[in-house]
Amino acid sequence: MTLDRDAIADRLAAAGYIADRDLATALWLMEMLGRPLLLEGEAGVGKTEVAKALARVHEAELIRLQCYEGLDQNAALYEWNYQRQLLAIKAREGTGENADDIEEHIFSEKYLLERPLLAAIRRPTPPVLLIDEVDRADEEFEAFLLELLSDFQVSIPELGTVKATAVPRVVLTSNGTRELSDALRRRCLYTYVDFPDEAREARIILARIPRIDTALAAQIARMVAAIRREDLAKAPGVAETLDWAAALLALGARELAPDLVDETLGVLLKYEEDVRRVRGATAAAYVDDLVAAGT
Ligand SMILES: Nc1ncnc2c1ncn2[C@@H]1O[C@H](COP(=O)(O)OP(=O)(O)O)[C@@H](O)[C@H]1O
Ligand SMILES: [Mg+2]
Structure with a gap:
């Protein structure tokens, strides 16, 4: 194809x-x-x-x-299945079978671990x-x-x-x-492979979490893009974005709000210093931007 x-x-x-x-x-x-x-x-x-x-x-x-x-x-x-080989050898002990034949047998497909x-x-x-x-x-x-x-x-x-x-x-x-x-x-x-841009990340959220609202997905993508521009110990990956989206959906969120962001930041950011940097005024300012931009 x-x-x-x-x-x-x-x-x-x-x-x-x-x-x-x-x-x-x-x-x-x-x-x-x-x-x-x-x-x-x-x-x-x-x-x-x-x-x-x-x-x-x-x-x-x-x-x-x-x-x-x-x-x-x-x-x-590949490896050889030593245990099975040993058992096979034991089983043949005393049967008079010659050593070469036994060896050939135990190094065959049957004892191969792919x-x-x-x-x-x-x-x-x-x-x-x-x-x-x-x-x-x-x-x-x-x-x-x-x-x-x-x-x-x-x-x-x-x-x-x-x-x-x-x-x-x-x-x-x-x-x-x-x-x-x-x-x-x-x-x-x-x-x-770079972090997705905002539009693509919104599409990823929708593809992975189909029950989520399109508007909320767009807000999340924009927020994550803004947070990634901060000087962070570890910028959130797509996995974290998806976890965050799932968490917000589970909380029944329809749109982002400063308190909601603060309470759920631990899903997105995994270092104390990063959470501290974003929580509060920074997050609130981003939410303001979202509202102003009408996303
Ligand atoms: N472009 C994408 N489309 C759909 N899902 C994605 C995309 N990028 C990342 N994901 C999801 O994000 C998560 C992390 O992706 P993963 O492939 O494990 O990252 P990596 O291997 O780069 O560390 C996975 O759940 C994956 O399904
Ligand atoms: Mg990987």
Whole structure:
């Protein structure tokens, strides 16, 4: 299925993801060129969700590899089920079966534990492979990834070489806590995912929380945009915006008011200094602006 850029954005929206033009273009190029896509940006801007939405659009399976410090090839690719292997050996003890046969048996498919990367290259229909927060893994793992992403094949000493029959769509995300290698960047298409602008954030709220009033969604988006311009320890991500919108809806709010904002700021801001900065006069002034602008 080859879609043009606008069609991709429309399909994503139908799948609950509101993309801007840069991202829609990147996803389109990813289809055209069959290359992995690296998404970089702050926490909570919607990077992980891109892969989930892409899987929904293509009705493909989503396979996720969550990266972390110390992640190694075994945990990412495959492991042997030692316990089962031991049981199998025990069961054969005293049967006179020769050691080579036993070894061949216990290093077969039956005892293989497929981990995300092997799963992704062995699926008959191409899945979406999400390699999430790749900046958390170490450089050695990154080098291994690069190799895998170059030819989509791995060799398992006991079983031989496995090559992807269908190349998966690959999305990598990074929160930028560590510089990724140039080699990995070169292998991928790249998009920086920024906080959405006000209009897009309002659309995101409506897409995710359909029961909310359009006017309230617009107010929330405008308020969040204003709050993000403050000098904060941690600017709220889209996740926090959505939590806030859900909280306001649960409280039966029809529009923002200074007290209401003050009381619910802890849903949006997660540092005491940030709450202190916005609560009170600042929040009230923003609400005044909303009223003056008629949003
Ligand atoms: N453009 C968007 N359209 C719809 N939902 C979004 C969008 N961006 C973010 N979200 C929602 O915001 C939350 C945080 O997004 P997530 O992908 O987890 O962020 P990240 O991976 O960048 O930290 C999720 O609940 C996601 O569904
Ligand atoms: Mg994420």
